[in-house]
Amino acid sequence: MKYFYNFPELPFIDHSVITIGMFDGVHLGHAKVLTECVKIAKLKGIASIVISFSNHPSSYFNPKHDSKNSLLSPDIEKIEWIEKLGIDYLFMIPFDHYIAHLPAESFIEDILLTKFGISDLVLGYDNHFGFQRKGSVDFVNEHYSSKIQAYSIEVAKLDEEIISSSTIKEYVIQGNISKANTMLGRAYSLQGKVIHGNHKGRELGFPTANIELNDTDKLIPGLGVYISTLKVNNQLVSGLTNIGKRPTLTQDAYISIETHLFDFQEDIYGKEVELYLVDKIREEKKFNSLQELILQISSDVQFAKSQLAKIHITS
Template sequence: MKTVHLSYPLSASIIEENAGPQIAAIGQFDGVHQGHVSVIASAVRLAKQQGMPSAVITFHPHPKDVMKKGNYEGNLTPLQEKQDLLAGMGVDNLYVVEFSESFSELSPQAFVEGMLLALGVQTAIVGFDFRFGYKGEGHAEMLRELGNGQMKVMIIPPFEQDGEKVSSSTIRKALQSGELEKVNKLLGHPYRLRGEVVDGDKRGRTIGFPTANLRLDGKFVVPAKGVYAVRSLVEGKWLQGVMNVGVKPTFQESVTTPSFEVHLLDFNRDIYGEQLIVDLISYIRPERKFPSIQELVAQIQTDADTAGRILGSSE
């Protein structure tokens, strides 16, 4: 998959290098959840049928982050995660459009003419609730009107699961509430964190449970504080583990910024500086303060055993 970063207005060289007949799915696609997949897969499928490249046009940073509106608290899929998922779906071209305050003021007509038609988009595929242009004035039907016969538009209906429309906002709320089973079901894949292993307080090693302390690569939505059964990609191999997301109340007070610590089962090597991918498989329990180190150690062993059973049964 080729990734191209765009800013408006498009330069002549960008148009020359990238314009051509193509089928494009357009949207923010944060999470690349099952509703998004229904839109993107339609573009990939139609592109193959018509012998054209498939494309995804998305926006970065997240518009809510730029405009400081709504309850934006991070991405379900920061750009690297989104790229990986889209590449796995067989998308040929990913266009990452720089979202800024000035871009937010672009009229719907200017977006269609200066971005979509300039890139040679022959068919735009969007979700039923797609909005674009200044103050979200543009909608899916308007996209068809502004295409003015030069661009077809396919509108994908809402994707529902268990009678509920799948949406990024629903997934964020469920993730922050510890409803991981619901999160992963709506996503269609495990919620994933990615980060570099950095120095921590090394306390885990002293109590017999060494942990990899992660500094996240990107502004992820932080899951509910607690303990999770996880799978981690370490040096090209998937390993079972247990992760704590929280502030370690047994050892410290007045800390509000959560840490992300992974204890890998049956693994005890130095991996400082390594990149870890961590898939959250199951929520085991909320974080809590223990009256003694001994009770904490006993609980960590129980959590590790629980994680091993969960992960073993899900393989």
């Protein structure tokens, strides 16, 4: 897959199937749309194209919007997951004044038709585009049916609940990572680098890998203790992760991400890693003593090992 951060100045391609959206998280609902886009393109022998955004539209409409810790999938992750679904070209354009005020007619005529030679448009069940969200499947089929065939993809649900980025975000924030993972179709992960901490975990007998996130826009799950696996040096290592402020040990407001790896002794400081969260097992709490904390961590480790023995992690 080739990806770009702007539209080409000249016509880019003769014929294509296109879908449009933010696609934050590239969850199972998004996968239905993207898979259909690829399917039609392959049947017709033409290119599949995704038009997405390098910033969330809410950051334009709400100047006070803080993007920090707000995305399920920052750019590098979104590129990875869209590519895995077989898309040929991805355009991640800035959602700016031009795009926000571009009429649907101009978007279709000046971009989709002129630059990309669109023949088919695939959209999610509630997806719209253009100024004041005028563009839709019905709008395209009503006004451009001689040039474009537009399709609306049926909503994806889990236990009668619509799968959406906003719903998954709420589950991640709550710490209901197992539900979020089911809607994503994979384990929610955090990418970053292992850095030095204060080595308190080592002093307690449970050394940890402290992870500094690569992208500050990445949504951090709710505070607590999680069963996890860490991908490092192309291998998966089982572990137990604490996301929180370590109230028993410090008074810091800083949220740390620390993973105790099972049966692993390698020096991985400075290594790029990816942390997959499997399930939350308890809330973070302040213990009355270090001994009480040690006993709880020992119990957590045994429980995590028993649970990890039953499952397969999808990365």
